[in-house]
Amino acid sequence: MPQRTTERSDFTSFTDFVALASASPDVVGLVLSGSQARQGIATARSDHDVYVITADDRPALPPALTEGRRSAALDVMALSLSAFRTHGLPGDTYAWDRYAFVHSQVLLDRLDGTITQLVEEKAVLEGLEAHHLVRSELDAYMNSLYRSVKSHRDARPAVAHLDAAESVPYLLTVVFALHQRVRPYNKYLLWELEHHPLGAPQWAADVLFPQLRRIVADGDLATQRALFATVERAARQAGHATVLDSWGSDIDLLRPSA
Known part of the structure; x- marks a missing residue:
């Protein structure tokens, strides 16, 4: 059971829910995610994001647990065990939800470690x-960056800015995938970089985050090129030269020397 992280008058509804769910034979797993699972993120308004995993032969949430599934204190998602196995993974409708399980807390595992695994x-x-993720997202990142750089070259700063901003999600996916990590939601990006750094100084929070903010703010060309140079070095060292080289001489437009 996680310790109390905020002063909330309705905190007992979370503990009551966990106790009730844990007592139900239909429930085989409980997972806490969101701000309450990450130290230092929760505020007085943070609810408790709870995944309730039910047995496949009883996939519906028990009636006693359906009340208050979405409230100031709780945000409950119920999944059968079969659905939970693929939830958040590539090809799943909720593939975007994968980071929810990074730093999450398993509150209940009735399946001898299966939920935890x-x-x-x-x-x-x-x-x-x-x-594979680096290769696909690196190419997408370069595509958006290339469009932005060309628009800067052609004196179209407004549309260059849009493509620069669009490149950032691809860029972040590449950077985290190079470290075999799931890209954080934007809400947790700075926290992730500060509390679980990527190691090399070029990815430090006080280096990477200001660059990202500058790119999103106005699509600054020099910042985009400098950051690409950092990504290119890391990608080549990780064995992704073929993706980079497939751009031929066009890659020169993305580099600081262009």
Whole structure:
């Protein structure tokens, strides 16, 4: 059971929910996510994001647990075990939800570690998966960056700014996948960089985050090129030269020397 992280008058509704769900034979797992699962993020308005995993032969949430599933204190998502196995993974409707399981807390696991194992698998990118993700998102990042740089060249700063901003999600996916990590939601990006750094100084919070803010703010060309140079070095070292080189001489437009 997680410790109390905020002063809330309705906190007992969360503890009551966990106790009630834990007592139900239909429930095989409980996972806490969101701000309440990440130290230092929760505020007085943060609810408790709880995934309730039910047995496949009883996929519906028990009636006693349906009341108050979405309130100031609770945001409950119920999933059968089969649905939870693929939830947040590539190809799933909720693939965007994968980061929810990074730093999450397993509150209940009635399946001898199965729930814990599934959460751990969602929380990281395995080698081959990370490799393929870097390759696809690196190409997408370069595409948006190339469009932005060309628009700067052609004196169209407004549309250059839009493409620069659009490149950032691809860029972040690449950077985190290079470290076999799931890209954080924007809300948790700075916290992630500060509390779980990526290691190399070029990815430090006080280096990377200001660059991202500058790009999103106005699409600054020099900042975009400088950051691409950093990404290019890391991608080549990780074995992704073929993606970069497939751009031929066009890649020169993305580099600081262009």
